[in-house]
Amino acid sequence: MHCKICMHSIEKDTTWSTLFDFRERTLCPSCNEQLETIQEPTCEKCMKQTEEKLCSDCKFWEQYWGKDPLDRNVSVYTYNEYMKETMARFKYRGDYEIVHAWKDSFQQTFKEHFPKESHLLPVPLAESRFHERGFNQAEALANLVDQPLFAGMIRIGQEKQSKKSKWERLLASNPFELTETPPENIVIIDDLFTTGSTVRFAAQLMKKAGAKRVSSLTLVRS
């Protein structure tokens, strides 16, 4: 087996604790070290690394919406230089296979934080963007977790989030539309959680349509 990021062959380092571990590794130890998992203390709600209980972003959202439609966000990694580079390869240079490098940690995080009966909603991509990229990165991540998908949402807006300023993002109109009634327990899947506006737009729609719990699982918290 070779590392999905650096392509070097992965060797099992057999010790007492890995003696009976026959899982296929997709990430070599050195790459694994460079990907930095989020450490405490974090915002209780969105996992932003901060000393405060509730970060300023989340406080703002509470004020803005009255009641935040998103129950909580869970992320796996921080957005360090290595992750930025890898993310760029994954999203903009079409290296789809990299997604498997995160398989173990992504699955593990889902198991730790979310109930089994949750449905996954990969954040939809606008059609033009899908053609450009060839795949939906959120869907690729959602496929790592063995859980039913909810596909009743489409995206109508076109603008790239990354080109917008924070205020533009916060004040933009909702780019999503529901086509089906959402299930009760929803976990929104996306690659990046920056201000949380995308995820919250989606959450708001579903809460309105009757969803009871809407959380999100994102690979990176920047």
Added chain:
Amino acid sequence: MKGNIYLAAVIYTLGYLPFAVSLCLLGALLLTLLRFWYSHKWFLGVSLFLFILSIYLSPQTTAPSEENTLPEEYAGPAIIKSHPITKEFYTEFEVELSNQQMVLIRQQKVEQNAIKHGAVCLTEMSIEQVNQATNPGQFDYRSFLNHQGIQGIAYDATIEECVGSSFVSPLYEYRDRLLEQIDDVFSPNTSMWMKALLFGERSNFDDQLMETFQFWNLSHLLAISGLHVGLLLALSYAVLYFGFRISKESAMNILLVSIPVYIVLAGSQPSVIRAGLMAVLVILVTKLKMTVKLLDVLAIIYIISLVFDPYLFYQLSFQFSFLVTCSLILSKQIITTDGWLWTSIKISLISQLALLPLQFYHFYYTNVLSFLLNLLFVPYFTVFMLPVLITLLLLQLLHTPFAVLLEKLFIWINQPMMDALFGLEQFSIAQWIVGKPSILVIGIYYVIFLIMMAMWNRGKLRFAAVFAIALIGCWWMQQALPYMDNAYRITMLDVGQGDSFVIELPRRSGVLMVDAGEEVVYSHLDQSNRNTKNIIQPFLWSKGITQIDALLISHFDYDHVAGGKEIMDSFKPKGLFIAERQDLEPITRYFGDKYQPIHLMHGHRLQFGGGTIEVIAPKTNRSSGSENNHSLVFILEVDGHRTLFAGDLEEPGERRILQRNLPPIDLLKVAHHGSKTSTSEAFIREVGVDVKNALISVGEDNTFNHPSQVVIKRLEDHGIKVWRTDTHGAVEMIYKNGQSTFSPFTP
């Protein structure tokens, strides 16, 4: 697959288990790792092939089939399969007969260089079956040899017209010359250590040295271990690279060639083979610029060694060597984190824990302080003794005068070290005797061991500590088992022409011994403590018995009492009981003045836990001429089951007993080894009404013609089943819930 080759080694090992068991385990292994095998199909293929190979190659240790029985006489060609080893009284080597059976040959006289490894000779020999163990716990010489592929022994065979030799034969001869040379130039003590530590030749060690090293679990230092080979290789490499300024590449080539030569020179012991082959493989891999995990190398060497010599599997040194190496490789993250001292402590501890079940299974005890002594002596042997001995040998081969000087230094340091070790009192507290553990306890131990090591590896020290306590708890559990056992047992040990009985009362409420006899043997093997050392002590230890409550001596004849003092010394009975007597001379003769026996006579009653002893005879303290007729005769009653121990009582004595109104007896210890002077018709008619079983302790083919056919017939005519040590080996009576069952050791 890398890092998982050990799975193939596990699968290869399965081939040694009984076929049904191995298939079940293989199935389980395939099913639980279905996904793994699916993505490693060719590894699966190789593993399955190895499994079949292992089943085909692993020796059948069950009874030999009809066409494969050993001939009593053999005349014909034979291949010399091992280089002759000269011992104190004989020279021995192995030969393969034309039907591919292996025989061990012992010759009183062998001309030098007459027997060459690999030669084909014309032979004539009478082959004997190897003696089998006849007691539980006893060392089984037959299975020991069978597990090396040897089916019989021949003494002083005629060996003529030898032709040819194998290509390693000159090496063996060179080794002989080298060893002789070492004997010539060095003092006996120096040559003894040099031969053992550099060439694996241990014949010069005396018993005291071996016993001391074994007592402290240091024996592994006397054999050439992986540590020695590693050190030797490192030294050679350093000398070649730094001393002779040879390139790395050529230095490796030289080592590659010299390692196999050294394996032969070092007597090809399993540990040397393992360490040597591992080194060869590691060097090869380095040369080919491949990366391989050490554990994989070990697994490959394991399989290769067993393919070449399937019998290695049964050798203790092979098992110990691989188990320890494997454990230490798996512990590398644990071991390498701290300083030098902690590393040594951890290595010592982990090796001991990994070996503990094997140690208990084979030796019934371990030494709890050995871990400290290992800490001292392992560095002493590797850092001091080995380098000094190697240098000494090299200096001597180069004929330099420094050799004398260095030898003086060696003796000056080594002598006090060894004296200190021998002088160290062998506290019995340090010796932890657990008994022969059941397979179940061993299984539980290893599961807990794996979990503990995994916890330790992950740094979860608290959990690891809890499991470590559970680990030791396994052996406490093993020790506690007899205390929960309701059964009452009498074991008649096979001590040849003599008596020795061990009585285990229910729930270990007491352990009694009746007699500790030694056999009179006229040969060089004669030792006054043969039975106690080789039969009684291993039996008691295998049952986890370290102290007994009472030793009863029926009378003062050699075949009943000679081992008594040894038992008093090692098992510290709370009481020594003998028949009331006037003549006290034999007591001091057999026991010295250290022990004060308690005199018993008719009417005395003793209580031991769940057992009562009622003394029947003697009635006087005068022995009326015959020691036999002055035997201590008693009835042991446990849970309503009565056994009459009749000592060596003869007819006149029996007549006197009959007047004493005996209660019904269930089991009879037949007097005087079944001699016709005892067990008279009148006695059996009176005493034997309720007796269903009788025990006769008697030597095979003894010169007294015991037991008498008349007595046997007499017993059988009264419907009594006779159990005798000459045909059944040791016999154990188990009495449980009012039912007694008898299990002979050799059915």
